[in-house]
Amino acid sequence: MGNTLIWFWGRLGAGPLITAQLCALAHARGTPIVVSISRDGETLPLINALPTHSTTLDMLPTEAALTSKCALLMAIPKWRAHFKALLIAHNITHIIVPMSFAACPLLIDIPHRLGIRITYFLHDLTPHAGDPTAYIHALPQRWIMRHVDKILCLSDYTRTLAQQKYPHIACEMLPLAGLYPPSHTHRSACNAPIRFLVVGRLQAYKGLNVLAQALNSLNANVNYTLTIAGNPHHRAEIEALFAPFPQVNLQLRWHEHSEIDVYYQSHDVLIAPYTSASQSGPVAQAVATAMPAIVCDAGALAEQIEHGAAGWIVSVGDATTLASIITDVSHILPSEYAQKSAAAHACALNARTKWHVSDLFS
Secondary structure, eight states: OOEEEEEEOOOSTHHHHHHHHHHHHHHHTTOOEEEEEESSSSHHHHHHTSOOTTEEEEEEOOGGGGSOHHHHHHHHHHHHHHHHHHHHHTTEEEEEESSOOTTHHHHTHHHHHTTOEEEEEOOOSSOOTTOTTGGGTHHHHHHHHTTOSEEEESSHHHHHHHHHHOTTSEEEEOOGGGGSOOOSSOOOOOOSSEEEEEESOBOGGGOHHHHHHHHHTSOTTOOEEEEEEEOBSSHHHHHHHHTTOTTEEEEESOOOHHHHHHHHHHOSEEEEOOSSOSOOHHHHHHHHTTOOEEEESSTTHHHHTGGGTTEEEEOTTOHHHHHHHHHHHHTOOHHHHHHHHHHHHHHHHHHHHHHHHSOTTO
């Protein structure tokens, strides 16, 4: 009987977190796995913090190869040889790719030629509007999709699009919130003043301009604080947008995953006013921590909060309605807040169960 390999050589962002959570899920199910990761970056510390006794770990240095095009070209033959030897040595019959990364399209033909099944997490079918990496998204993913045997989507919204575009490939959906360990219980009340949170990569499609317009139209008696935490692509623009609001605390930098966890525990309501989306990692983590969320109706965001049961929904770009919801939420009764939080907690537990009973590792 063969083994399953989780393969992710990326270094930063959601990929390391998803890889580590997959390792934790496999361990909880008593499933032995092999994990191949980059030695450089965030994945290794996250895995080392887990009880991964049933995990065989393969580490490859990748950072030096990404310093220049010449270094990358020189690294590719070594990577291919290492990868093929790994697959054969550990009798790999199934590969899980939790997120695309630079080397993936350069090596994915190897397991395909060896007859190894490949399950690929398809996060986005198209690049986000304004994403500076959009130009390197489409062609590599198209090549990857020619070699995969199964697509795993993280929302019904994305699964529907994937089935339309790739009808010949098997497709499964497991909710993104289920990748995060759920909180032990729901939240009973929120703080006064209420503490709003925006977190994640601060790109154009995150709708911060809409949020600034909403804040600008609030009455003076609306009592709140707002933390905006993440790595900005346009720092000066974000600083200018929120300079008029003393209630806003800007934390514009890269954050460790442990720091992000603290933000969720120390705030009451997530705001995700995206102008476009597939599904959202920050919204999924809010659900897992039983935090209600204000979301726009782009992509799967409404789906992620049970179509409003675990939060509030606003139309894309509607600053007026967003301001009204922020006002209402700032005066929310403890019973209503607890009800929204309980719905988020129930959603998280249901999502987690789906991951535990899935056949992902078989």
